[in-house]
Amino acid sequence: MRTIQERALDLFDERGFGAVTIEEIAAAAEVSPSSVYRIFGTKEGIVVADVEFDSMSPEALASILDPADPIGSLLRAVRAYESPPEGESGSGNAGEGSQATRSPWRRVRYFFAEPSVRMAVCGTLDRASQRIAPLITVPGEVSETQARVIAKALAFGYFAALEQWYLDGGNRPIADYVEEGMRPLRSIWSAPHASSERDHPGTSVPPPLSSFTM
Amino acid sequence: MRTIQERALDLFDERGFGAVTIEEIAAAAEVSPSSVYRIFGTKEGIVVADVEFDSMSPEALASILDPADPIGSLLRAVRAYESPPEGESGSGNAGEGSQATRSPWRRVRYFFAEPSVRMAVCGTLDRASQRIAPLITVPGEVSETQARVIAKALAFGYFAALEQWYLDGGNRPIADYVEEGMRPLRSIWSAPHASSERDHPGTSVPPPLSSFTM
């Protein structure tokens, strides 16, 4: 329930994540503690739960994520998410403005400020990567293992960009951070793969490094 | 303490992770529950803690990780770790052999079999990526944000390869999975970067997208 999340964040902002008990959240939201656990599973889940993405069907996910350009798909999703139809051009603003605290980015602060929440976020990113890995497997081209690796890179790369956005104060658009930070990963798709022959682990040699080497 | 880990894994193998209490572990290891918490922090920490890596100084880490070829560095570390001086050529073998259960890969099973342990692993990978991110920043070439993204990709890409190894039964060398799975990431270093000009957060405009792709 959206109301439970909002009431919980009110209490967290007021007294801190650790100082608020589930019972107090349940009382503030006028539900029972049992319902809070039934809906969110854990205390951290109240902050982390993203109804939009969590309830997305595999088909809907596949229609959004382009296997040939997952980073572009991610960018489009971020841009659509952070700029609603109208409004002040997508600036999340992690400050205490009464209007800004209603933004969907309100909870992001706890992703990085509260260690237990951060770990829960890592857990959901891990699960998300398992959902998108099958979507980027290309039978003759990208193996299952490689798809897993790339999916993890996408999910946690986004997380890294989001952290940089948060550390910088949350003023500039998140999409800028995602675009800039994940640019090196684009070479995965723009460069020909190092080996197009089938892999036989244990017998293959590592591809040569380019002379560029930064 | 190595002994606490071993005694705890004995109990976990015997009765399952969830069915063993900290008190029982403390009793089996002949220490107090307080000591278990002082050393490992959490119950999951008993399984996840890696003394070798956790206590590694930043200097030692920098001497191992080559900024120009982090994947190669990772591969070398994995190969050195999984093949001790002599012995049966690095096959971890997650089975129940009394000798095999002494291997350092014994605990890896719980990384993927026990959800709470898996989340704790994600947390430590997250922390590890924060340690290595500064080491792969190259002032004019790789921005801080990009270094964060790449560090996450390395840490969790390794995790993804390890999971594939586990799902396949743990028979072939882990290094093979790492090499095969992370091969697409090598193009990060072998392809020229999309923009080599310096970014100035707050004043810069988003750099142009390459014409390839999207």
Add this chain to the structure above:
DNA sequence: TTGCTGGAGACAGTGACTTTCTCTTTACTC
């Protein structure tokens, strides 16, 4: 009515984790 299902609260229990205090060991200084 009866029966079924499913969402929601009440309630008791478990155990992970924290906090605090104390005892011991080591070591450094006078």
Add this chain to the structure above:
DNA sequence: GAGTAAAGAGAAAGTCACTGTCTCCAGCAA
């Protein structure tokens, strides 16, 4: 030696997240 301080380890009590299980009440079909 004596004083002592810093660090390591155990004892014990408390908090609270989380898990069961049970009941109740809505809706809905036969």
